[in-house]
Amino acid sequence: MRIVIIDDSGLRATVLEEGLREAGYDDIHIVPPRGGFVARLERMAPDVVLMDLGSPSRDTLEEMLSVSRALARPIVMFVDQSDESMIGAAIDAGVSAYVVDGLRKERVKPVLELAVRRFNAFARLQTELDEARTALSDRKIIDRAKSILMSQRGLSEPDAYALLRSSAMNQGKKIVDVAQALITASDLLGGGL
């Protein structure tokens, strides 16, 4: 079974490809939706096409599916249109799938389920990455505020942090917000850092 993954994000496509290979599929191709990707896809004659629901190029792909002469058999969306929970899961995960008509449901279903799981895993990964990035920049801000307090007020590092934390608690704010305000004020007053 030939599976083509159309994806802008190299990482997500790799995550999906890996999963499919682990599950024993070996005829997998990744095509980025750029330039003449539709002609390339046509030559590949895939049995299943997986694509990010958020890609603007879905309209271009669907046009190809509706006029293509190379793909003799029509392609329908999703495994079985009566399978509402499957469709819901795919849309929530952001997967769209096009399947050659006539391909047996039992053969396609595991591919789609795997794609849904991997898309979800990728989304979680991205969220964690974003959170990690935010945490990192929060830490930098807090470090800078601490060093301002240490040099201006002659505090030790633990005391500087304790002061930031108690101010934040008293004001009902996040430490990072108090730290940012301190940095801004220090910059405005020419705090000499």
Next chain:
Amino acid sequence: MTIIGTTPLRIAYLPLTDSAVLAVAREKGFAEEEGIALDLVRTVSWATLRDRLIFGQVQAAHMLAPLAIAVTLGLSQQPAPLSAPYKLNVNGNMLVMAKEFAQALDPDVAARLNDPLGTAHDFAAAIGLWKRKPVIGIVHRFSSHAVMLRYWLASAGVDPDRDVLLRVVPPSLTVEAMRAGEIDGFIAGEPWGSAAVDAGLAEAVAIGERIWRRGVEKVLAFRTPWLEENSQVVDALIRALVRSAAWCDDPANHEALAHLLSQPHFVDQPADLILRALSGRITARADMPPLDMPDFMLFSREATPFPWRSQALWLYSQLVRWKMVDHTPENAAKAGSVFRPDIFRRALAESNVPIPGASMKVEGAVAQPLAVGSKRGELTLGPDRFFDGRVFDPERIEDFLASF
């Protein structure tokens, strides 16, 4: 009227200038005043907008009118009966072509735009002079713009399926595709034509409003069963949108509206590009002063939101003409019933909004502003002529089709 509590409602839209009425309904509180907590879901392809609607992720969508008909007729993936009780705008498209291509057309751009028939013939000649079959970007096979482009090209004997290559390019990628030389021009909703003109990549060749003076564009589409079961919410939403549309049409609000739409979570393009379509001041070529096109895009006046069944049938006639669907009485009935003037009337029954008394009219018959029968108040319809002078009698679709 007091509504206790609010009903959440999710509507999918594409980042285009003509999503204005939905954006304003949310941002200016018109939806909230009707008891609706509007959640607008930004979507970047028509396929995904369609899937979100028919698989129930959203309750309604800012949809290409021909796509709503195509989905109902089972021509676009999963078939589902859709209903459009409200038109979000009329007009608002522009065909732009690469400067080198446009050199073969009338160099007086204003004259070119004002004479679509002459320009169509010049365009036919330009095809022969071009280095290859011109590739024209359309946003979807079932888009109003593609339908109008086909109608316009065919008037000069150009077969849009043989003499040019129509390639589907999503609106947000049109300018990039021009720059890469993948397409020689495109027809799309604003602000994309203006963006290509502004980038010095293209110039205006035809304006939707000059092809069909009141051309159907986006509709608000619902799944029919959902629409039938949720009449109170649907009616409240229509009332909110009618007020939002009046706000959007008011020239005093155009700058604020352009600014609102320019934000990253809406259209995410410069406010000055967006303003052009709203104010009807169109820059047709980067080095020229803007041209006045006061009817470039309408939201409210002349009962713009009213979904005339005859308009749905005209679109259907064009799908039949280009062999996308067979003409049968059942298909015609299904297509016509996508537009729901009955729901529009019901929603506004208690209001003082003037509503046409009829649900169908002969399309293309109004040459001058015309006062028509309305349930209350005065209603004037704007000119709705087709540039080739054809008229469409919805009771005689076969005769109309035979005329091509």
